[in-house]
Amino acid sequence: MTEVAGAGLARFLERSHTVSPQEVPRLVDEAARQLGLASAAVYLSDVQEDQLVPLPGTTGGHGHPTGALAIEGTVAGWAYRTMSRRLSNQPPMVAWLPLVDGIARIGVLRVTAEQLTPALLDGATQLAAVTALTIVSKSGFSDLFSRTARRRPMTTAAEMVWAFLPPRTLGTDKVTSSAALEPAYEAGGDAFDHGLDDGRLHLTVVDAMGHDLAAGLASAVALAGCRSTRRAGGTLTDITDQIGEDLQRWRPGGLLTGVFAQLDLDTGHLAWINAGHPPPLLIRAQHVVPGALEADGELPLGLGHGYQPARTVHLTQLEPGDRVLIHTDGVTEARSGNGQCFGEKQLVDFVTRALAAGEPAPEALRRLIHAILDHHHGQLQDDATIVLAEWHPNTDDTTSP
DSSP states (O other): OOHHHHHHHHHHHHHHTTSOGGGHHHHHHHHHHHTTOSEEEEEEEOTTSSEEEEOTTOBOTTSOBOOOEESSSSHHHHHHHHTSOEEOSSSSEEEEEEEEETTEEEEEEEEEESSOOHHHHHHHHHHHHHHHHHHHHHGGGOSHHHHHTOSSOOOHHHHHHHHHOOOSEEEOSSEEEEEEEESTTTOOSEEEEEEEETTEEEEEEEEESSSSHHHHHHHHHHHHHHHHHHHTTOOHHHHHHHHHHHHHHHSTTOOEEEEEEEEETTTOEEEEEEESOOOOEEEETTEEOTTTTOOOOOOOBOSOGGGOOOOOOEEEEOOTTOEEEEEOHHHHTOBOTTSOBOHHHHHHHHHHHHHHTTOOHHHHHHHHHHHHHHHTTTOOSSOEEEEEEEEOOSOOOTTOO
């Protein structure tokens, strides 16, 4: 990178701390020009990952307003789906670069130039990286980015659930975890959590009874209890005990099923508790290992002190490349117009084919959740949540599917 380009990015970073979210498109475009590019524009993925939506104030390469672009069937969408850059061949040349937070996709950056030399592409790649960091850092205190990513208002229950959810994708050189949740704008009973701490991946998927604000409150209480307990050094059984007590106190009668798991990233030891939930699936070499994570059924959480059974912690050993898929019953029980369920077989077939084709996990789940919506003609009767985690030690590929 040239000295001028380095100075331009340094100035971008310096100014990014104090500019308002509304000024980010202009800041990015100015930085692009200092790098020798003609223009730059920021597009964010919408909540359901159907479209790439330009930030307000974004203009096209020649000053024309830009519109939303479909993620399916466009060059911009290809860059987003595959997390790799795409170039046009005719001047003025256009490059689309993925905007990622860690390995989580948030959108794309569009840059233009008369000629996109290797040096300019290197500068554009660096600009995409600092742009993503800037957007993520400012999203916590502004509605701009959330509003840009929405095509219609959310229900109060959905707003509460999404406020508690972590990023949909996280990963390191040893593990990747991705999640999907629908219906995005009316979610009420489902929630997920995943996080890294002390050499372990924590996984949680919960499904509260009902599909309203009360169900959303139950799932929010569950996530809060889960995080509070594990951050205090609690075990899996401590987590389920705490959630049961919290539900009894704050949401009496609010039943909730869930899977609570921990994966040791050094050894591949997986421990989990299943509280009345569909059993997780173990995918090995693009095939489900029959019954690998099934166990005797246990009662849901929230039944009260007289129904607080001792929870069983199940253990298994993963192999490198193994994937664990946790889902709610809204995934397999989604019904088509003629009453046909989506079903576990179709779920497994879809996921294994996508992974065998080399799709990154976030893209496999994006297409899967859209297939479920299509199966149900866009109107789910229940929340549908999926978490897909892969243990991949001995590799430096943090975007492994």
